[in-house]
Every structure is written in C-alpha cells, then in structure tokens.
Amino acid sequence: xxxxxxxxxxxxxxxxxxxxxxxxxxxxxxxxxxxxxxxxxxxxxxxxxxxxxxxxxxxxxxxxxxxxxxxxxxxxxxxxxxxxxxxxxxxxxxxxxxxxxxxxxxxxxxxxxxxxxxxxxxxxxxxxxxxxxxxxxxxxxxxxxxxxxxxxxxxxxxxxxxxxxxxxxxxxxxxxxxxxxxxxxxxxxxxxxxxxxxxxxxxxxxxxxxxxxxxxxxxxxxxxxxxxxxxxxxxxxxxxxxxxxxxxxxxxxxxxxxxxxxxxxxxxxxxxxxxxxxxxxxxxxxxxxxxxxxxxxxxxxxxxxxxxxxxxxxxxxxxxxxxxx
Amino acid sequence: xxxxxxxxxxxxxxxxxxxxxxxxxxxxxxxxxxxxxxxxxxxxxxxxxxxxxxxxxxxxxxxxxxxxxxxxxxxxxxxxxxxxxxxxxxxxxxxxxxxxxxxxxxxxxxxxxxxxxxxxxxxxxxxxxxxxxxxxxxxxxxxxxxxxxxxxxxxxxxxxxxxxxxxxxxxxxxxxxxxxxxxxxxxxxxxxxxxxxxxxxxxxxxxxxxxxxxxxxxxxxxxxxxxxxxxxxxxxxxxxxxxxxxxxxxxxxxxxxxxxxxxxxxxx
Numbered sequence: 001x002x003x004x005x006x007x008x009x010x011x012x013x014x015x016x017x018x019x020x021x022x023x024x025x026x027x028x029x030x031x032x033x034x035x036x037x038x039x040x041x042x043x044x045x046x047x048x049x050x051x052x053x054x055x056x057x058x059x060x061x062x063x064x065x066x067x068x069x070x071x072x073x074x075x076x077x078x079x080x081x082x083x084x085x086x087x088x089x090x091x092x093x094x095x096x097x098x099x100x101x102x103x104x105x106x107x108x109x110x111x112x113x114x115x116x117x118x119x120x121x122x123x124x125x126x127x128x129x130x131x132x133x134x135x136x137x138x139x140x141x142x143x144x145x146x147x148x149x150x151x152x153x154x155x156x157x158x159x160x161x162x163x164x165x166x167x168x169x170x171x172x173x174x175x176x177x178x179x180x181x182x183x184x185x186x187x188x189x190x191x192x193x194x195x196x197x198x199x200x201x202x203x204x205x206x207x208x209x210x211x212x213x214x215x216x217x218x219x220x221x222x223x224x225x226x227x228x229x230x231x232x233x234x235x236x237x238x239x240x241x242x243x244x245x246x247x248x249x250x251x252x253x254x255x256x257x258x259x260x261x262x263x264x265x266x267x268x269x270x271x272x273x274x275x276x277x278x279x280x281x282x283x284x285x286x287x288x289x290x291x292x293x294x295x296x297x298x299x300x301x302x303x304x305x306x307x308x309x310x311x312x313x314x315x316x317x318x319x320x321x322x323x324x325x
Numbered sequence: 326x327x328x329x330x331x332x333x334x335x336x337x338x339x340x341x342x343x344x345x346x347x348x349x350x351x352x353x354x355x356x357x358x359x360x361x362x363x364x365x366x367x368x369x370x371x372x373x374x375x376x377x378x379x380x381x382x383x384x385x386x387x388x389x390x391x392x393x394x395x396x397x398x399x400x401x402x403x404x405x406x407x408x409x410x411x412x413x414x415x416x417x418x419x420x421x422x423x424x425x426x427x428x429x430x431x432x433x434x435x436x437x438x439x440x441x442x443x444x445x446x447x448x449x450x451x452x453x454x455x456x457x458x459x460x461x462x463x464x465x466x467x468x469x470x471x472x473x474x475x476x477x478x479x480x481x482x483x484x485x486x487x488x489x490x491x492x493x494x495x496x497x498x499x500x501x502x503x504x505x506x507x508x509x510x511x512x513x514x515x516x517x518x519x520x521x522x523x524x525x526x527x528x529x530x531x532x533x534x535x536x537x538x539x540x541x542x543x544x545x546x547x548x549x550x551x552x553x554x555x556x557x558x559x560x561x562x563x564x565x566x567x568x569x570x571x572x573x574x575x576x577x578x579x580x581x582x583x584x585x586x587x588x589x590x591x592x593x
C-alpha cells in the first residue's frame with residue numbers, strides 16, 4: 001500500500017494573544033497574554049491524486065491548517081509530513097514541490113504585465129526555458145490567457161487575475177496544490193472555467209489538491225472526499241456522498257394545487273411551508289414514495305416536485321448542530 | 326549558486342520595471358538628497374561666514390562641502406523607510422505568507438526589491454559628486470586610502486540594510502514600527518556625523534562616538550575621504566565598521582527566525 005503524500009498527526013496550534021483591557025504604564029513594558037487554541041489534535045492523511053474539500057465555518061481553523069501544511073506556520077504540537085518534508089523546517093526545498101493559491105492575496109506584481117510576474121516565478125522556481133514555455137503555452141490555452149499576458153495586473157478583472165494567479169502558482173508543476181478560496185468573488189463563468197481546469201490537472205497529472213472554500217458548488221463539483229473542521233476539531237472525514245446520506249434524512253415534496261386545501265391532521269406535522277396554493281411537505285426519505293400519492297389526493301394538483309437538500313443545507317445543519325452542541 | 330543568484334537578480338529587475346512605471350517618483354527620489362545637502366551645506370557656509378573662522382572641528386570650508394557630498398552620496402544607498410514600510414505591511418497583513426511559500430529567502434528577496442532606487446540614485450549621485458569634487462579642486466585620497474574608503478562605504482551600506490531590516494522585523498512583535506524608525510533617524514542624524522562632524526564634539530565624546538555603530542553610517546567614510554584619519558586610524562575604524570555589520574546582521578537573522586515562529590499570518 002502506497003504511503004500517504006500528506007500526513008498530520010496529533011497537530012495542535014495555539015496563538016498567544018494579549019489579554020484585553022490592560023491599561024496603565026506597566027502595560028507598555030509588560031503585557032499579559034493568553035493562549036488561544038485554534039487547532040486541537042488534528043489527524044488525517046491524504047493519498048496521491050486525491051482532491052480534498054477542507055470545509056468549515058469562519059474561524060474553524062481551515063486557513064490555519066493550510067498555513068501549517070505549507071510551512072508558513074509552526075505547529076505548537078504534533079507532526080506534519082508532506083512528501084517526506086517537514087513543511088516548516090524544510091520550507092525552502094519543500095516549496096519547490098507545492099503550489100499555493102490564496103484567493104484573497106496576490107502573488108502577481110501589480111504594476112507590470114502578467115508575463116513579467118511569470119518570468120519572475122520562472123527564475124524563482126529555476127525553471128528551464130523550454131519547460132517554462134511548454135507549460136505557459138498549455139496554461140495559455142486552458143485558462144485563456146492569450147490576451148492577458150501583456151496587460152498590467154492592475155487592469156485585470158478579478159476573474160482574469162485569478163486565472164493568472166492560478167497559472168503563476170502552477171508553472172513549476174507542483175505535486176501538491178493548496179487552494180484557499182480560489183473562486184471567492186468570481187462570477188459563474190469564471191468559477192466554471194477554474195473548476196474545469198482544476199479537474200483536468202487533478203485527473204491528468206495526478207496532482208493532489210486540497211481546497212478550502214465556502215462555495216459548496218466547488219466542493220460538489222470537484223471533491224470526492226470531505227474533511228469537515230469546526231472549532232479546531234475534525235468532525236467529519238469521508239466521502240461526500242456519505243456526508244450527504246448521514247445528514248439528509250428528509251426530502252421536500254412541493255405540490256402546487258389549483259386552489260387552497262385543508263391539510264388533514266395526519267399530514268400537518270409534515271407541512272413545512274404554505275404559500276397560497278403551494279404546499280411544501282418535509283418527508284422522511286423512506287416514506288417519500290408512499291406519501292406522494294396520498295398528498296396528490298388532497299386536491300387537484302397541477303405540479304409536483306421533490307427536492308433533496310443541497311450540500312449548502314447540509315453544511316448549515318452541521319454548523320448549527322455543532323454551534324449549538 | 327549561480328541559479329540562486331539569478332533568482333535574486335530577476336527580483337531586482339522585476340522591481341526596477343515596477344519602479345519605472347512611476348517616473349516622476351524616481352525623479353523626485355533622485356533630486357531629494359541633493360536638495361537636503363544644499364540645505365545643510367548652506368547652513369554651514371553661513372556658520373563659517375558668521376564666525377569668521379577658516380577651520381571648524383578640523384574641517385575647512387572646502388573639505389566640509391566635500392564631506393557633506395560624500396556622506397550624502399553614501400546615504401542615497403540607504404534602503405530608506407520604504408523597506409521598513411513594506412516589511413511592516415507584509416507582516417501585519419499576513420502577506421508575508423505569499424513570500425514564504427516560494428523557494429526564495431525573504432530577507433534577500435526584500436533586499437533586492439529595495440535595491441533599484443539606491444542603484445539609480447547611486448549612479449547619478451556618483452556622477453554629480455565626481456563633477457563637484459573636481460570643480461571644488463579636492464585632493465582625492467591616495468590608492469590605499471581610496472581602497473579603505475570603498476571598504477568603508479560597503480560596510481556602511483551593509484550596516485544600513487541591517488538596521489532597516491532589523492527595525493522592519495520588529496513588526497513581528499510591534500504593530501507600529503514607524504516611531505522607532507523616526508527615533509532611530511533622529512539619534513542617527515546627531516550621532517552619525519550626518520549633520521555635525523563628530524570632531525566638533527568634545528574630544529572624549531568624539532572618541533567614544535567614533536566606535537559606536539552610528540559613526541559607521543556617515544562620519545567614518547566621510548572622514549576617510551576628506552583625510553580626517555591617518556591610514557592606521559582609518560584601518561581600525563573600517564574593522565570596527567565590519568564588526569558592527571557582522572554583529573547586526575547576526576542579530577537580524579536570529580531575530581527574523583524568532584519572528585517567523587511567532588508569525589500568525591493574519592487573514593484568510
């Protein structure tokens with residue numbers, strides 16, 4: 001059995017933050033600090049070629065995990081290995097093999113054409129001229145960069161810039177890619193193009209990808225496995241389908257009747273929403289097939305549809321369960 | 326090693342391209358040091374005239390102007406407050422993260438990003454200072470002394486970068502480092518010989534000050550060029566300069582490593 005490409009064992013991360021409300025002269029020279037635990041005993045391993053969705057609410061510890069995996073932060077406790085490197089200790093050599101995209105930060109030079117930034121990264125990653133050109137041609141085609149290469153970065157739209165950011169991060173053919181909200185703020189078309197591109201390099205080049213995002217569309221379309229983190233703890237690690245099956249216990253049956261109906265007592269508990277002649281019933285999965293005919297008997301209906309909660313809904317359920325736990 | 330140097334050279338070239346996008350900014354940066362020199366020089370010329378003396382603190386009117394030109398020429402190589410501002414912002418906002426995930430060391434990266442302005446100013450400054458020195462009829466130092474002068478200038482620049490990067494690195498612990506920079510500039514202006522040659526201070530104070538790192542920033546190279554020191558005195562002072570440079574760079578690198586352990590990479 002192949003060794004995992006990424007391994008986190010018993011990883012904890014805490015930050016020291018000043019205690020609020022310290023005043024007076026003494027506080028200039030001495031500040032009391034308190035320790036805030038951001039990650040608690042994180043364990044997971046990832047195999048080569050996997051596409052992982054690393055999700056969780058704001059402040060859950062997603063970005064901290066990515067920063068630990070990329071060597072930006074030092075763990076307070078525990079071991080991290082990526083491709084046999086210790087990310088923070090071997091950071092210089094390690095970074096030749098990883099690609100990192102932070103959706104909210106830029107690695108392109110703002111005032112000069114995109115191509116100059118690409119050439120900068122060609123030098124930083126010590127890329128051979130021919131290989132660089134091949135890769136650039138490939139990305140120019142896949143990410144439609146033809147018209148962007150000679151435009152100063154400050155003149156690009158967000159979607160155009162993000163395509164260039166992704167290209168700049170992957171020119172050196174990294175084996176592992178960390179994407180922190182790469183589609184944030186993008187329109188539907190730009191998201192689609194980036195998702196297609198990521199799917200392609202994951203499948204064709206067997207690149208391992210870890211994606212953190214709040215966009216459940218990204219997760220549904222790209223990831224087979226989900227790692228769900230909340231308040232610094234992993235609360236789910238497994239296939240996307242299993243996550244859905246565990247949490248999707250009911251479906252919505254929406255029926256539009258020709259005129260308002262009286263809902264019998266037997267179905268009142270299932271009625272979720274009523275809007276003039278549109279009735280939404282929330283029914284356990286196992287009973288959907290048997291209940292639909294009965295509901296259609298309640299009045300003359302001219303439309304019926306069955307809705308499964310989206311991943312977005314599932315995530316909301318998990319967030320609220322854990323927040324209120 | 327060659328490839329390693331290559332990547333930092335490309336960082337320098339890229340930053341030069343960035344800089345050339347703002348040509349008026351460059352022009353003003355080129356002019357500013359000479360305006361300041363003219364201001365300080367004028368004050369001293371007035372002082373010579375009012376006192377009626379030919380020699381103040383071992384400097385004649387002519388040697389004083391050459392001294393001022395020399396130290397101003399060296400000062401244009403300073404990375405300046407912009408390098409502190411850049412480091413402060415990258416650490417405070419967490420953007421340093423974007424540098425740390427690339428195979429290039431951050432301190433030399435920043436160093437080469439900050440070289441284009443001194444590079445441009447240095448070349449134009451050298452031309453200007455050479456012309457003025459010839460016009461003023463200054464005696465240039467002899468070969469051995471000139472060699473010590475060059476070593477001294479390189480030590481000064483090395484020391485300046487250590488100090489500026491050191492102040493920037495404090496951003497790992499202190500949110501606002503600019504008051505420290507301003508305090509440093511005030512102290513340095515007084516104790517480095519930038520405004521007043523250290524020979525004007527009382528003899529004991531002058532001796533002590535010449536062995537502090539501040540003197541290395543202006544008085545020592547300026548003094549070597551204008552013949553304040555004998556060859557042996559100059560040699561000792563150049564050794565002192567390099568010792569301070571080594572100590573400060575050691576401190577900078579150690580502090581940077583400690584800072585990285587504390588770095589929180591704020592923001593998403």
